[in-house]
Amino acid sequence: MSENKFETDDGRTHIKSYLMKESLVNRQTIAKTASQDEFAILPHVVMVSVGGQSIFDRGKSAIQPLVDEIAKAKQSQIPMVVGVGGGTRTRHTVSIALDLGIPLGGVAQLVGAMEEANAVFLNALLAKHGSIVMQREHFWELPLYLKGGMLPIIISVPPFHFWEPPPEEGIVPSHGSDFGLFAHAEVLGMKKVIFIKDEDGLYTADPKKHSNAEFIPHIYLDELLDQFPEECILDHQLFHTWKTSRHVEQVQIVNGLKPGMFTAALQGEPVGTIIERRPA
Amino acid sequence: MSRLKISNVLGESSLTGPVFSDDYKPLALMPSTKVLKIGGQSIMDRGKAAVFPILKDIVVLKEKHNLLLGCGGGTRARHIYTIASDLELPTGILAHLGGYVPRQNARMLQMLLADHGGIFILYDDFEKLPLYFKLGCIPIMTGMPPFGYWEKPTENGRIPQNRTDAGVFLTAEALGCKRAYFVKDENGLYTDDPKKNKNTKHIPRISAQELIQMDLPDLIVERVVLDHMVRAKFCHEIQIINGLDPLMLTRALDGEDVGTIIYKG
Numbered sequence: 001m002s003e004n005k006f007e008t009d010d011g012r013t014h015i016k017s018y019l020m021k022e023s024l025v026n027r028q029t030i031a032k033t034a035s036q037d038e039f040a041i042l043p044h045v046v047m048v049s050v051g052g053q054s055i056f057d058r059g060k061s062a063i064q065p066l067v068d069e070i071a072k073a074k075q076s077q078i079p080m081v082v083g084v085g086g087g088t089r090t091r092h093t094v095s096i097a098l099d100l101g102i103p104l105g106g107v108a109q110l111v112g113a114m115e116e117a118n119a120v121f122l123n124a125l126l127a128k129h130g131s132i133v134m135q136r137e138h139f140w141e142l143p144l145y146l147k148g149g150m151l152p153i154i155i156s157v158p159p160f161h162f163w164e165p166p167p168e169e170g171i172v173p174s175h176g177s178d179f180g181l182f183a184h185a186e187v188l189g190m191k192k193v194i195f196i197k198d199e200d201g202l203y204t205a206d207p208k209k210h211s212n213a214e215f216i217p218h219i220y221l222d223e224l225l226d227q228f229p230e231e232c233i234l235d236h237q238l239f240h241t242w243k244t245s246r247h248v249e250q251v252q253i254v255n256g257l258k259p260g261m262f263t264a265a266l267q268g269e270p271v272g273t274i275i276e277r278r279p280a
Numbered sequence: 281m282s283r284l285k286i287s288n289v290l291g292e293s294s295l296t297g298p299v300f301s302d303d304y305k306p307l308a309l310m311p312s313t314k315v316l317k318i319g320g321q322s323i324m325d326r327g328k329a330a331v332f333p334i335l336k337d338i339v340v341l342k343e344k345h346n347l348l349l350g351c352g353g354g355t356r357a358r359h360i361y362t363i364a365s366d367l368e369l370p371t372g373i374l375a376h377l378g379g380y381v382p383r384q385n386a387r388m389l390q391m392l393l394a395d396h397g398g399i400f401i402l403y404d405d406f407e408k409l410p411l412y413f414k415l416g417c418i419p420i421m422t423g424m425p426p427f428g429y430w431e432k433p434t435e436n437g438r439i440p441q442n443r444t445d446a447g448v449f450l451t452a453e454a455l456g457c458k459r460a461y462f463v464k465d466e467n468g469l470y471t472d473d474p475k476k477n478k479n480t481k482h483i484p485r486i487s488a489q490e491l492i493q494m495d496l497p498d499l500i501v502e503r504v505v506l507d508h509m510v511r512a513k514f515c516h517e518i519q520i521i522n523g524l525d526p527l528m529l530t531r532a533l534d535g536e537d538v539g540t541i542i543y544k545g
Contacts, residue, residue: 010475012325012355019358021321023473026498030437033365038438041370094299095290103306103513105454137509140430162406162454163447165504170298171306175430178296183430187372235296244433246370263352 023154038246045079047185047193052085054198071129079146081183083156086114092276108164112157178235189247196256203274206231220278251275285310308456314345317448320352322465339396346413350423353381375431375440382422423447445502453515463523468540471499487545516544
């Protein structure tokens with residue numbers, strides 16, 4: 001790759017590289033870019049997701065104790081990045097938009113606003129402890145915030161907007177806040193994502209609707225995908241993406257209505273549900 | 281009371297899985313728009329020899345159609361992917377980095393078309409398209425979708441799956457267009473790469489499902505475009521044409537099935 005001469009023999013001007021002139025659709029070509037390892041950009045940071053419907057929509061009684069816990073956990077020196085879901089206003093946005101016949105990309109364009117509003121709410125409560133809302137354009141300021149001892153709050157929904165790919169099934173965008181935070185953690189090489197919800201973790205069915213749902217304290221990703229619950233506490237898309245991911249090793253779901261659960265998870269204790277990618 | 285049905289479904293839904301509705305009739309936002317992809321390696325990297333004749337056609341065609349151009353990347357994107365893969369960086373980083381090149385190409389086309397109403401637009405300008413068309417402009421944007429760092433990791437490699445073909449396809453889908461047009465340097469789809477295999481056969485028309493089943497070693501469009509098309513509500517055809525053949529673009533926009541049509545079966 002040291003020779004920086006252009007090649008022009010076929011009417012196109014190429015820069016020399018092993019992908020020069022190649023079709024990037026060809027599987028053999030794509031395989032040339034594979035490798036055993038992948039560089040981890042911020043491996044020691046933990047991604048934390050605060051539920052929208054499960055926590056935020058409950059108001060002060062659920063939010064304030066959790067905010068206090070997050071503020072205290074911040075002193076533990078474990079670097080973390082926080083994101084928030086959109087909750088019931090996102091559901092309302094989608095239901096009105098669908099009724100109006102707004103197409104998929106238009107629905108995706110609309111929804112991120114509610115997640116962003118919740119991020120601003122959370123920031124107002126945590127600002128005195130050093131939180132900051134991180135806009136997407138400030139992606140690379142993350143190390144600055146973390147080095148400065150701040151608590152970055154990111155926008156959870158991925159910026160797919162009008163370009164939301166049509167879902168495999170159904171009519172609503174499949175790339176929501178759970179996926180967005182997971183993808184954010186993965187691209188930065190983080191190992192762990194904690195989801196703070198209003199249930200103890202993962203169940204065989206939605207425990208709010210089925211009293212006989214069984215609690216799952218630990219499960220491997222492939223086992224979960226084999227027996228995927230009809231209604232799951234996290235986006236299906238997250239697990240689908242996890243299959244080809246290289247960094248995130250563990251997703252932990254804890255009950256944010258029970259004091260101490262989040263802190264225990266942050267410190268590595270096996271509370272709530274732990275989902276692990278099976279060791280290679 | 282079908283409306284209430286949707287509201288009720290969502291009100292109780294975790295929204296973590298699919299939502300279904302029989303009475304959802306999505307609106308096609310601007311279905312008469314002709315969304316064109318201008319190839320990176322195939323067109324832009326050839327310089328004026330390939331670009332100027334196409335722009336000449338575009339200036340004429342713009343009088344008849346609302347054109348939206350999306351640009352490909354090309355050899356500089358390949359160079360970025362090579363270096364980034366060598367450094368073992370994640371797919372999402374490659375997707376972001378790869379985005380710079382088509383944006384440069386879009387800016388170049390804007391400058392060349394400025395006198396004819398060419399304007400460079402960002403993702404956030406998408407909602408202003410009606411204004412641009414009303415003013416007789418030719419909006420030009422990157423072909424890359426805005427996924428960037430949020431692009432899913434690629435299996436057995438790290439080149440992002442959704443690149444400029446996918447972005448242009450999703451642009452057409454978002455606008456509710458029936459067909460998207462891809463201007464490349466081949467007459468369309470072949471059974472193998474015609475630049476490398478002389479015995480390859482041209483395929484004038486084929487369904488996306490058939491193509492997925494054929495599982496060809498190489499394809500003229502990103503594979504993920506086929507997956508998107510199979511699930512798409514509006515964009516059910518793509519037409520791949522040879523931009524080096526001066527008549528092709530005009531004939532395609534006049535509704536002739538030149539080149540290759542890949543359709544949702």
